[in-house]
Amino acid sequence: DSGVTQTPKHLITATGQRVTLRCSPRSGDLSVYWYQQSLDQGLQFLIQYYNGEERAKGNILERFSAQQFPDLHSELNLSSLELGDSALYFCASSVAPEHTYEQYFGPGTRLTVT
Amino acid sequence: GNSVTQMEGPVTLSEEAFLTINCTYTATGYPSLFWYVQYPGEGLQLLLKATKADDKGSNKGFEATYRKETTSFHLEKGSVQVSDSAVYFCALSDFGNEKLTFGTGTRLTIIP
Numbered sequence: 113d114s115g116v117t118q119t120p121k122h123l124i125t126a127t128g129q130r131v132t133l134r135c136s137p138r139s140g141d142l143s144v145y146w147y148q149q150s151l152d153q154g155l156q157f158l159i160q161y162y163n164g165e166e167r168a169k170g171n172i173l174e175r176f177s178a179q180q181f182p183d184l185h186s187e188l189n190l191s192s193l194e195l196g197d198s199a200l201y202f203c204a205s206s207v208a209p210e211h212t213y214e215q216y217f218g219p220g221t222r223l224t225v226t
Numbered sequence: 227g228n229s230v231t232q233m234e235g236p237v238t239l240s241e242e243a244f245l246t247i248n249c250t251y252t253a254t255g256y257p258s259l260f261w262y263v264q265y266p267g268e269g270l271q272l273l274l275k276a277t278k279a280d281d282k283g284s285n286k287g288f289e290a291t292y293r294k295e296t297t298s299f300h301l302e303k304g305s306v307q308v309s310d311s312a313v314y315f316c317a318l319s320d321f322g323n324e325k326l327t328f329g330t331g332t333r334l335t336i337i338p
Contacts, residue, residue: 114271143324145325145326147326154330154331155326155328157325157326160325167324168323168324168325170325202270204326209324210324211257211258211321211323212277212319213324214260214275215272215319215326217262217272218269220269
């Protein structure tokens with residue numbers, strides 16, 4: 113158990129819908145990262161937050177957005193869903209945004225868009 | 227930009243065999259290097275890391291040495307077990323760019 117929690121574990125929804133994925137980092141970790149894992153794209157970085165502020169953006173679509181709240185939990189919002197958004201979405205956390213620090217991953221949310 | 231190239235899988239070995247999974251990287255700075263493992267149906271677990279040249283990361287019998295001259299971080303284990311069957315990802319994180327850049331993953335299957 114990494115100490116990072118993600119809910120829900122599974123999500124099945126229809127095209128065009130909007131969903132929210134939730135992540136709670138390990139106790140004491142200030143930096144949160146979101147990654148998408150799909151068969152065709154592999155593991156791709158989406159976005160990073162540090163202490164409530166956006167710090168870096170990766171291959172995140174405009175239909176997707178995220179935020180980190182004062183209690184440090186983070187939410188990833190996916191809207192106007194398409195079939196191609198079906199994937200595993202992982203949240204990870206680290207103590208601080210230093211490249212020497214390891215990132216601890218949650219169990220993931222499996223999103224299926226039908 | 228940064229990139230990680232991993233040995234193509236799948237890899238199938240017999241129990242107690244020696245394992246090597248090759249990983250090379252391209253980075254603009256002085257990255258930290260990681261191996262993560264993903265067991266079936268689970269998230270990614272950190273296996274080991276190295277943060278500077280010639281560092282050796284080790285955990286659960288696995289080892290990898292940060293070789294700057296060959297830009298490599300190959301994963302090795304002397305005697306694999308059935309329980310080591312999983313997908314292994316090599317990754318890097320760079321100064322000022324802390325996101326993890328992953329390789330494509332190598333699926334390892336150990337047969338008894």
